[in-house]
Amino acid sequence: MTPMTAIPSSDILDRFTAIVGEKNAVRDLAEMAPRLVENRGLYRGASPLLLKPGSVEEVAAILKLASETGTPIVPQTGNTGLVGGQTPRADGTDIILSLERMNRIRDIDPVANIIVADAGCILDDIHKAASSVERMFPLSLGSQGSCRIGGNLATNAGGTAVLAYGNMRQLCLGLEVVLPTGEIWNGLRRLKKDNTGYDLRDLFIGSEGTLGVITGAVLKLFPKPLGHQVAFAGLASTEDALKLFEMASNLCGTALTGFELMPRIGVEFTARHIPGVRDPLGQPHDWYALIDISTSDSAETADTMMQSLLERGFEAGLVEDAVIASSEAQRQALWHMRESMSDAQKPEGGSIKHDVSVPVSKIPEFMTTAEKAVLAAIPGARICAFGHLGDGNIHYNISQPVGADKAEFLGRWRDMNEIVHGIVLSLGGSISAEHGIGQLKRDELAAIRPGIEMELMHRIKHAFDPAGIMNPGKVLVG
Amino acid sequence: MTPMTAIPSSDILDRFTAIVGEKNAVRDLAEMAPRLVENRGLYRGASPLLLKPGSVEEVAAILKLASETGTPIVPQTGNTGLVGGQTPRADGTDIILSLERMNRIRDIDPVANIIVADAGCILDDIHKAASSVERMFPLSLGSQGSCRIGGNLATNAGGTAVLAYGNMRQLCLGLEVVLPTGEIWNGLRRLKKDNTGYDLRDLFIGSEGTLGVITGAVLKLFPKPLGHQVAFAGLASTEDALKLFEMASNLCGTALTGFELMPRIGVEFTARHIPGVRDPLGQPHDWYALIDISTSDSAETADTMMQSLLERGFEAGLVEDAVIASSEAQRQALWHMRESMSDAQKPEGGSIKHDVSVPVSKIPEFMTTAEKAVLAAIPGARICAFGHLGDGNIHYNISQPVGADKAEFLGRWRDMNEIVHGIVLSLGGSISAEHGIGQLKRDELAAIRPGIEMELMHRIKHAFDPAGIMNPGKVLVG
Numbered sequence A, B: 001m002t003p004m005t006a007i008p009s010s011d012i013l014d015r016f017t018a019i020v021g022e023k024n025a026v027r028d029l030a031e032m033a034p035r036l037v038e039n040r041g042l043y044r045g046a047s048p049l050l051l052k053p054g055s056v057e058e059v060a061a062i063l064k065l066a067s068e069t070g071t072p073i074v075p076q077t078g079n080t081g082l083v084g085g086q087t088p089r090a091d092g093t094d095i096i097l098s099l100e101r102m103n104r105i106r107d108i109d110p111v112a113n114i115i116v117a118d119a120g121c122i123l124d125d126i127h128k129a130a131s132s133v134e135r136m137f138p139l140s141l142g143s144q145g146s147c148r149i150g151g152n153l154a155t156n157a158g159g160t161a162v163l164a165y166g167n168m169r170q171l172c173l174g175l176e177v178v179l180p181t182g183e184i185w186n187g188l189r190r191l192k193k194d195n196t197g198y199d200l201r202d203l204f205i206g207s208e209g210t211l212g213v214i215t216g217a218v219l220k221l222f223p224k225p226l227g228h229q230v231a232f233a234g235l236a237s238t239e240d241a242l243k244l245f246e247m248a249s250n251l252c253g254t255a256l257t258g259f260e261l262m263p264r265i266g267v268e269f270t271a272r273h274i275p276g277v278r279d280p281l282g283q284p285h286d287w288y289a290l291i292d293i294s295t296s297d298s299a300e301t302a303d304t305m306m307q308s309l310l311e312r313g314f315e316a317g318l319v320e321d322a323v324i325a326s327s328e329a330q331r332q333a334l335w336h337m338r339e340s341m342s343d344a345q346k347p348e349g350g351s352i353k354h355d356v357s358v359p360v361s362k363i364p365e366f367m368t369t370a371e372k373a374v375l376a377a378i379p380g381a382r383i384c385a386f387g388h389l390g391d392g393n394i395h396y397n398i399s400q401p402v403g404a405d406k407a408e409f410l411g412r413w414r415d416m417n418e419i420v421h422g423i424v425l426s427l428g429g430s431i432s433a434e435h436g437i438g439q440l441k442r443d444e445l446a447a448i449r450p451g452i453e454m455e456l457m458h459r460i461k462h463a464f465d466p467a468g469i470m471n472p473g474k475v476l477v478g
Helices: A010-020 A029-036 A056-070 A123-132 A149-154 A200-204 A238-255 A262-271 A298-315 A330-337 A344-350 A360-377 A405-409 A413-426 A440-449 A453-462 B008-022 B029-036 B057-068 B122-134 B150-153 B200-204 B239-257 B264-273 B301-314 B328-338 B344-348 B358-376 B406-410 B413-426 B442-446 B451-464
Strands: A074-076 A095-100 A103-107 A114-118 A170-180 A184-187 A211-222 A227-235 A255-263 A285-295 A323-324 A355-357 A382-388 A393-399 B072-076 B095-098 B105-109 B114-118 B174-178 B186-189 B213-220 B227-235 B257-261 B287-295 B323-326 B355-356 B380-387 B391-400
Touching: A010 A056, A010 B072, A029 A095, A056 A074, A056 A095, A056 A170, A056 A184, A056 A211, A074 A211, A103 A123, A103 A360, A103 B323, A103 B391, A114 A123, A123 A149, A149 A211, A170 A200, A170 B406, A184 A200, A184 B451, A200 B174, A200 B200, A200 B442, A200 B451, A227 A238, A238 A255, A238 A298, A238 A360, A255 A262, A255 A330, A262 A285, A262 A344, A285 A298, A285 A330, A298 A323, A298 B328, A344 A393, A355 A413, A360 A382, A360 A393, A360 A413, A360 B029, A413 A440, A453 B186, A453 B200, A453 B301, A453 B451, B008 B057, B029 B095, B057 B072, B057 B095, B057 B186, B057 B213, B105 B122, B105 B451, B114 B122, B122 B150, B150 B213, B186 B200, B227 B239, B227 B301, B227 B328, B239 B257, B239 B287, B239 B301, B239 B358, B257 B264, B257 B328, B264 B287, B264 B344, B264 B380, B264 B413, B287 B301, B287 B328, B344 B391, B355 B413, B358 B391, B358 B413, B413 B442
Parallel strands: A074 A095, B072 B095
Antiparallel strands: A103 A114, A114 A211, A170 A184, A170 A211, A227 A285, A227 A323, A255 A285, A255 A382, A355 A393, A382 A393, B105 B114, B114 B213, B174 B186, B174 B213, B227 B287, B227 B323, B257 B287, B257 B380, B355 B391, B380 B391
């Protein structure tokens, strides 16, 4: 199961090159450089060869040769992953298989509400294709201009629309996958219901390229909502935010399409560093909720629902102040603030990040406990914890104290992980809510999960990839 | 991987008995008899022993002993499955493991919208528990008074609420499973988002007891809708039904909680045989739609939405006639007609049944093509094809011609399967939309699916159940 660790011979590299042709095989280091580094610079790898196959048959030929020669393969699409899952290892043994040339929309059917796409399609292009037939594809991420469907599926991507529409797992009906042995599994089904044997689709989704290469998918489309309204509310505490979320869930049901929590410091960071962003409320508040409502029947329903929610929130003493967007531009501006929250931390120095989830009802307890523990460990640390309250998913980011040494602060990354993840686990939470495991959390996963669970994953890995060539060193150890 | 085929020795039976105690181990044939037969009499099995463990530890001890001694185990909960998955094989080698004593609700949390239940809980008891805290659990089946959660999960049960809430897979957050080797996997997570490794949960859901025994689950609850309205509409064709469904989807979004299609003959059968059922419309129509709308904000919204939908349907010439229920009793009466459609066929003689799905947009083509082929093969056959149009899922049932010989008609079961399933597959459909594979469709599955897909399922089976003791002969051959 352990693949070779030697760099593939030039003979082997030539055989891989022959599959895709010289012009789709990159050996030049400068050209390859952007593919060797993870987005935030956390991981840098090396690779002797980058392959850009143009068809599922070429992908199959690559994997067949890889299995035969024991050559490790790293699949890569938009290279926007945040856990190093798409980055080759540093020893230079991994060949990169990029799906970027496979970016065709194979079919779109607005009656059946389905789009069939190559794995290399950029998420934004799927949005545009859906919009052109008066439909929408709900997956919405900060990186949607460059991330690609294959990576979205391999990592079971989340984002801001999960509350109403679910993760990528819930948005996918069928898959086409090339197995590590080079066989093609055509599971491109378009069915809402299909109980015929083991759920292979959901096994590939979220497996981060370690069980096979996803080359195509059938995705669900939805009618465009007729009504859309966004509000921004100032709140006194995370307890009040949770109560307001419950109120919104009960009132709006599935029309509640977003409920994002932000701290005061996050609003300050964005107002300070992101052009065009300003605090829309007159006075500061400790916490903020961005509330998004979409309705299918009419534009008025969304307005009425939002008005009604905020009125009830005021009456119950949960909302201190609030604004409702009065134009599409204002709606976009409010979302822009939320989506810039991560970027706005960069000018403030080092930031130690976590992508965690807890049961929704435990968010206040998590926030209080974690803040106390983090400040005890690093007095003056600035906690910018924001995220998808409705999903129980918080991006628990910690900015360095003002004036602290950045490198020294970032040296505490593991300490902070231990503190924050310890609290998350004590509350029954997850150390990776939506970003996945990759390299970043691989060893930690093995440490916190029961032995039998890791053992089952290893058995599945071995059953699908006996030669151990698929993205080795990611998700699972060894 | 092949388990023993000899009947377990009395020594081995005694060791199993010792685990649960004499009073929870049944060897008496009369007492065991109802557990040996499938609901519709399609399968009759034999078993030397029925075990009723009272805890997950006892289940673990049973499976450990089974793996050690190579004794086949059939898990059983409500025994309402329709494909023979829960029925022991006829050779008398399989021990039945019933979860009926494990029927405790472990926790219920209306703030987090979660219920944690033993696998032996009856579905109706979950409904009642949810209702007692002003929540609802959406899974809704004809057999809900006797089916149990473990079986619902093992078969990824569907039912009438799938359109808005999804199958059992979408309603489950976490599982507790005893593996064939006797190890306990505690995956009882309560998280909406958790991207930490392979999706074991979805692998167990729908695996029909062949990979392990589900002993507990974390299920999602939902706010009770404030508004609920049901209408019954007479239509000219399945094409019009599809157009009306599209109109309803666009207008109501996720407030559309049911869209059931019924043929004239089905309405006649229920009016003739089911006490209290009558055709609510003055004139006969070729097809009918039962439309169900639930709204979260107010009762009026559901009424307004339904009125608006039917008005638009009339204007577009899709609806010939319609009634809207004017009381809860009338709403229940309309659903009762739909839910009795299967029972109403029994007094009409033999019925050959199919549980198929096609892409929703292909329902009219499927209906027309199948009707022509079935009537060519059996002139006078009465096609009572009804079901979940919004899911693309039709229960394509064929009642015998009036006056035909029942046994002779039922002898055509395989012929009819071949005809109907052939058309389903040519349209990219599924031969088992919601009932599963069990024994009934095991050989057919192996025949229609690509070799690599069956091979992957066998590898997973072997990885999880090396001794081959878990519900052998179900889903997979050998």
